[in-house]
Amino acid sequence: MEKVVILGTGPAGLTAAIYLARANMNPVVIEGDQPGGQLTLTTEVENFPGFADGILGPELMDSMRKQAERFGATFKRGWVTGVDLTNPPFSLEVSGIGKVETEALIISTGAAAKLLNIPGEKENIGTGVSTCATCDGFFFRGKKVIIVGGGDSAMEEANFLTKFAKEVVIVHRRNDLRASKIMQERTRENSKISWMLNRTPLEVLSAEGVVTGLKVVNNETGNEEIIETNGIFVAIGHTPNTGFLQNAISTDAQGYILVEPGTTKTNIPGVFACGDVQDRMYRQAITAAGTGCMAALDAEKYLEGEFVLDWGQTLS
Numbered sequence: 001m002e003k004v005v006i007l008g009t010g011p012a013g014l015t016a017a018i019y020l021a022r023a024n025m026n027p028v029v030i031e032g033d034q035p036g037g038q039l040t041l042t043t044e045v046e047n048f049p050g051f052a053d054g055i056l057g058p059e060l061m062d063s064m065r066k067q068a069e070r071f072g073a074t075f076k077r078g079w080v081t082g083v084d085l086t087n088p089p090f091s092l093e094v095s096g097i098g099k100v101e102t103e104a105l106i107i108s109t110g111a112a113a114k115l116l117n118i119p120g121e122k123e124n125i126g127t128g129v130s131t132c133a134t135c136d137g138f139f140f141r142g143k144k145v146i147i148v149g150g151g152d153s154a155m156e157e158a159n160f161l162t163k164f165a166k167e168v169v170i171v172h173r174r175n176d177l178r179a180s181k182i183m184q185e186r187t188r189e190n191s192k193i194s195w196m197l198n199r200t201p202l203e204v205l206s207a208e209g210v211v212t213g214l215k216v217v218n219n220e221t222g223n224e225e226i227i228e229t230n231g232i233f234v235a236i237g238h239t240p241n242t243g244f245l246q247n248a249i250s251t252d253a254q255g256y257i258l259v260e261p262g263t264t265k266t267n268i269p270g271v272f273a274c275g276d277v278q279d280r281m282y283r284q285a286i287t288a289a290g291t292g293c294m295a296a297l298d299a300e301k302y303l304e305g306e307f308v309l310d311w312g313q314t315l316s
Contacts, residue, residue, distance in 0.1 A: 001101050002028045002100065002103070003026055003102070003103050003104065004020055005027070005028045005104075005106070006108060007080060007109050008037065008109040008110055009037065009061070010038065010039065010275055011292060012275025012288040012291055013106070013274075014065055014068055014289075015064070015288075015290075016106050016293070016295045018073070019300075020073070020296045020299065023296070024072075026072060026073075026074070027073050028073075028074045028076060028100070029073055029075045030075075030078050030092075030100075031075060031077055032077075037061070038112075044139075045057050047284075060285075079095045080093065080244045081093045081094070083246070084248075085271055089102060090104075090105050090271065104302055105270065105272070106264075106271075106272045106274060106296070107245075107257060107266075107273045107277055108273070108295070109242065109244075109275075109277050110288075111256075111277060112238065113237075114236045114237045114238060116236070118201055118204065119204070120203050120204030120206060121234075124204055127211070128232065129232050130231065131233070131235070132283070133157035133235070134284065136231075137163070140230060141165070142164075143166065143230035144166060144168075145161055145169070145232070146168075146169045146233065147171070147233045147235055148201055149170075149234070149235035149236045150174065151177070151178040151235070152179045153235045155170075155179045155183040158170055158187055158190075159190055159193070161233065162190055162192040165231075168190075168192055168194070169195070169229065170193060170194070170197075171196050171199055171216060172197050173201075174197065174198060174219075198218065198220055202217055202224065203215040205226065210230075211231060211232060213226045214229055238280070240257070240278075240280075249267065249273075250266065250267040256277065256278055257273040259272075259273050265298060272299055274288070275292060
């Protein structure tokens with residue numbers, strides 16, 4: 001029987017582990033097949049406070065992990081295949097480990113950016129292909145970049161990138177956009193943004209580790225075209241990593257875990273959610289770390305009996 005188990009080792013999960021370990025809660029952290037989360041796919045992180053000269057994403061996550069271990073957090077490698085959250089103690093089926101029972105559970109399994117799944121894409125993530133304009137836009141100052149997508153997120157990221165890039169090209173597979181009218185209007189009014197609609201990406205082109213272009217097919221003519229670029233930002237949405245929960249907890253239509261506003265409390269007393277798995281808006285390392293701290297403090301109060309009577313209405 002564990003006192004508290006944390007699922008996930010991104011900024012949220014590791015921050016929760018640090019706080020709980022320092023509170024002598026002996027947290028057990030279960031890490032999946034990508035320890036460190038999305039930051040392990042990022043080369044340099046320049047917007048995390050405390051690192052004036054920036055820090056490599058994998059280095060930042062390794063430092064967080066060592067800090068949690070220093071205070072007594074235990075790490076186990078496995079993949080959660082089933083859960084029983086009916087009543088505490090909660091039961092988890094973990095591949096490679098077996099059954100794990102815990103009094104409290106923190107879910108910080110993150111969200112995965114949807115990719116195009118075309119040749120050259122994964123190979124160039126972090127070296128010209130990105131899924132986060134806020135994170136990586138600065139590195140493309142004075143350069144030409146491409147945004148792939150047609151929703152509000154794509155429009156927001158395109159406008160944001162014009163602060164740095166000299167030209168932003170929006171590529172979308174249809175002529176019609178899913179973005180709201182106001183976002184479309186705002187984007188079309190931006191003189192730095194051009195459009196290549198009704199084109200489907202086929203391949204990310206690169207030379208000597210540097211992205212050089214995007215091969216697309218013109219859906220009207222059937223002809224293949226090459227759009228020269230220094231960087232490609234994929235903005236076609238995210239998928240929260242909640243499939244393993246099998247509807248055992250309240251989520252929104254996209255699968256993001258619902259929490260009581262201002263807390264990390266889910267609809268199940270003793271189960272908390274932090275980081276990108278419950279944040280569909282910000283998705284930054286620093287905000288994930290902040291909610292990880294909140295989850296640790298919420299879990300500590302729960303284990304001490306402070307949350308049982310004031311849990312509030314069930315979220316739905």
